Amino acid sequence: MPPLLQVSNLSVHFPVKSGFLQRQTGVVKALDGVSLEIEKGSTLGLVGESGSGKTTLGRAIVRLIDPTAGSVSYQGHVISTLRGSDLRPYRKKIQMVFQDPYNSLNPRLRIGTILAEPLEIHFPKMSPSDRATRVAELLELVGLDPAHARRFPHEFSGGQRQRIGIARALAVEPEFIICDEPVSALDVSVQAQIVNLLMDLQEKLNLTYLFIAHDLAVVEHVSDQIAVLEHGKLVEEGPSELITTHPTHPYTQRLLASIPSLQ
């Protein structure tokens, strides 16, 4: 049986253009031949410093960016070349939680509308009243008051907005969620709440996570496996205890050493 998600030899290159005629003068290798596997029900933590390609990897999996080379397979089906309506069934299975809770909700729409949008797309037969019930259910699932559906995004705190972002991702009943630095824009006390919410939901709904973060301490807490990216290349991968206790690659050792501690 193939793993839930398999990334093989994935590369994303951005052309660098310069000069008056916009000639291509170089290339930025945001991702350079990365291969990963994620088993159903597990969490893969993806760490690396800024610019190491973590976010690019997440976005390439959900096809916000088209990969230059390599492939992404979901349950054995290659999804990295699908287009339009062929891709839509996988949109229902793979969802994403974004880093910046202040910009990830449309400021002009009420929470109810934001959460109903994925339902309209993926459950077109749902009646408006069923949709409203489902929205209330989702809000409760992420620990918010169902009455909040009538409010606008600006009426919520960062942590609450991140909960709404999680509810939107859960609306389509996905199997796999990419969490792109879901807590790094929040303050520390709220971070723990969101991380615990994500872990509870994983247990309740049997979710699989790709958890992207630059904070090794958080990643260690949530992940079964950890992968370390440096300059678009995968430098180390393994079970999370092993990586955090016995890192072999010098880059991982440096990342670990950079965690501030009280001692």
Place this chain on the structure above:
Amino acid sequence: MAADLLRSLLRRPAGMISACLLLLLYGAALFAPFLSPTIPSAQDLSRTYHPPTALVWQNGHLSVRLYRLVDPSTATYEPLPDQTATLRWFSHGPAYKFFWLIPSTRHLFTVSSPATIYLLGSDATGRDVFTRLLYGAGISLSIGLIGVALTSFLGLTIGGLAGYLGGWPDTLAMRLTEFLMAVPGLYLLLALRAALSSRFPSDATFLLIVVILSALGWAGTARVVRGLVLSLRERPFILAANVIGQRPWTILFRHLLPNTFSYLIVAATLSVPGYILGEAALSFLGLGIQEPSSSWGLMLGQAQDIKIFMLNFWWLLTPGLAIILTVIAFNLLGDALRDAVDPRFRLPGK
């Protein structure tokens, strides 16, 4: 939604004041034939440059004084003592067509001849300035609204598509806006007027002016909308809409364009004065609305007449005052609307 917006607008003092003022102005323009005592083309060559007639209360009726021409060369008029004509309310006067359709002869007030009523004086051919001001309001005010509606529509569509699609449509649209913006506005206005005037019959000048002003005006709106769409396109909520599998057109119409509305509404209300002034500028130069029609710009242009300037320069400046009032009202409305459309500036309570 619209009712919500209106309520939220009217709860703001600036919104309330400007809405009332504009209602008054547009109401006056709409009912101009009824409100004015005569028709704008009615001349009286024996009463040129007549001063505003005085209203007096006599025998329980509102009446106007009668005047005698003392010296035609300096347009000096003298009120005749104890001679007045009673104002007749809802009486019959010169025939007109209400809304260009319903023929009528009823006016709000008239005076019986030989008396005439010039609330704001008369012009070089003895026509009533007040009447011409009311009739001119229709042209000046609707040019603003129609022009802005056209420009906003063009700007939103072209700018939105250019920003969203990128690539060659973007390049094409932006080079076009640059061309329009690089040519000095007034010259382009004059050139377009010259080039297009042969294609429009002379009584469609009004339409021609709107087309010219909108053709020049959309460039700025389109550029800003494009910029807004470009920056919004990379915002996470747009990425999220992509990830949940929303169709590109729905993303454009549900997520991108509504987020440009607060800019667009303000820009639209703030540019209404631009159109009114644009028409005024063209008419002032004699290239806009032609006699015997009237518009505020045309009347302002006529105020340049040296005779008027030397004698009673302020008579014909009332259209200027009307333009100022309209411009201020639209600016205030723009401000209040911006706050009203943005959910972040909602007033507390319901």
